[in-house]
Amino acid sequence: MRAVILAGGKGSRLAARSNGLPKPLVTVNGKALLEYQFELLARHRVEEATVLCGYRAEDIRRFCGDGSRWGLRVECVEETAPLGTAGAVIAALDELPEEFLVLYADTMVNVDLGRMFAAHRASGAEGTLFLHPNDHPWDSDLVESDENGRVLGIHGYPHAEGALLPNQVNAALYVLKASALRGMKVPEKPLDFAKHVFPELLRRGVHLHGYRSAEYIKDAGTPERLDHVAEDLRRGVVARGSLAVKRPAIFLDRDGTINEDISYLTRPEQLKMIPGAAEAIRLLRGAGYRIVVVTNQPVIARGDCTTADLLRIHDSMEMELSREGAFLDGIYHCPHHPDKGFEGERAELKFRCECRKPGDGMVRQAVRELNIELDGSWLIGDRTGDVQTAHNCGIHSVLLRTGIGGRDQRYTAKPEYMFDDLAAAARFIVQQNDERLAAEQNAGAAER
Ligand SMILES: [Zn+2]
Known part of the structure; x- marks a missing residue:
């Protein structure tokens, strides 16, 4: 399995903490966010990673090197214009294998990737979305699935008055097949997975699977969230948050x-x-x-x-x-x-x-x-x-x-x-x- 890490964001919300560094290189408890992700991949024998960068790509390239520091093979691909999370992946499809894992560089993740891959394969789906419960589902995009986990719909907020939806929030961690995305044109405007690509795939009848888990995954993209993640790291919440433990x-x-x-x-x-x-x-x-x-x-x-x-x-x-x-x-x-x-x-x-x-x-x-x-x-x-x-x-x-x-x-x-x-x-x-x-x-x- 190859990982694709979305590292193109400018990180303006984190400006107060970044000292001008691109977001993936912002440190938490002494280590860059991107490094936590490389370590996660290495722990699960995901040995190849493609880092899609945009803002200050040169800094990210220098940090990654060839990835051998982490036991990985890492390559950096620079986007020519900001295409959004999904746009960047679609534009890079020719350089990716048929199946790959998508991670966002500004999240802290401790998920048993092996279990997620096994669930993806068992489902036979073209794409698997990691879904998790959060403490503010009423203002989150919620994913509805059937009893076998097949995704039925993505409900953006605000939700319809009185609608009963599951607390299954799209957590921005996916396993995707390139073939499912091949039919989509390289966009001119930024494209987002949850807002544009998955709803379009569902309209086309593509089989998407919802992998539901309460393992640790948190956005670290603002100073408050970064502090929260730092505290979770100190208290061992991140370490024990994976089903591998x-x-x-x-x-x-x-x-x-x-x-x-x-x-x-x-x-x-x-x-x-x-x-x-x-x-x-x-x-x-x-x-x-x-x-x-x-x-x-x-x-x-x-x-x-x-x-x-x-x-x-x-x-x-x-x-x-x-x-x-x-x-x-x-x-x-x-x-x-x-x-x-x-x-x-x-x-x-x-x-x-x-x-x-x-x-x-x-x-x-x-x-x-x-x-x-x-x-x-x-x-x-x-x-x-x-x-x-x-x-x-x-x-x-x-x-x-x-x-x-x-x-x-x-x-x-x-x-x-x-x-x-x-x-x-x-x-x-x-x-x-x-x-x-x-x-x-x-x-x-x-x-x-
Ligand atoms: Zn029984």
Whole structure:
């Protein structure tokens, strides 16, 4: 795989920090933004990079050299006129291989590129867009996709009043096939991928895939954002932000844990969040855990709700969470139910599966897909089945007094802890985690 790094911007928004340097060479914690990207590529064995430059191209060329400093082969290509992000790539197509990765030089990225490439290949798409949740989806361009990840549309803001869209923001990281772009003319005016090229490709019926991930990717193009990224680097948030790094997780049940259990939740407008749940998720994620929802949704097998309906409910839940800066790394649902013979049911989903809790199927899938370390992981829920699932997976268990509050009494497994709600559980886990880290640091200091 070859990477194409868009480094042509003048960086006028960063002028106060750049000392006249072009934006890709602005340093954060002592290192140029472009260097972080070269290191990312080298870590993922992406050994060739084409840097598309414009403003102060000579400085960038001198900085890159031949790339061997990073174990890469780097070439710089200078654009003759500013053509915008997509325009620059289209103009350079003849020098690019059939498939390539596109990165923007003013972003800080720590994404497991190998996983993204694998998802791109598995989808068979002409292009894959990295999509991530952010904390201001209402004023972001949001990408709508179907249950297989195929991109259906790109919704620029302002969004239509009352529109329910997923918190999937185009994060300016793509895998593209040159053939998909070949039909597009080299533009005379600047062209942007999200505003011009992807909508045009969708109109032509080109298959674009949305790769959804909450890994670390942030625009560093203004002084405030640069400071934010610097702080994230210092606190280790960037380093642990990639799925290439194994992390413990907090597995969360949905109904009765995050949102009120109304027993037949089949439409997004019925969703009502439990107070403090979003703040709890924000705290836990800030402490370095991956946050994964695992939920039994037999409403699908019963025919009360389609998978598409369920995804709309989850879109709504993630929008509510994002208002408080809370994000999920994944949502896994079991659509099955073991008992056959009801009117309106979907017979093909009526069987004894391994994913329905207390089965460990959803947790095992998340462990594979999100590189989770079970040691130090927790499962929090309001039913005895959640506690039993935790036991079956060998992870810590918390039973909450919200929702059913364990009154279902279906399974006999005893919870390690009980709390009034998710907020109380989160405070406890975060405090325990802080104490453990402090003890480790002290032990380390004593050894030194
Ligand atoms: Zn299942």
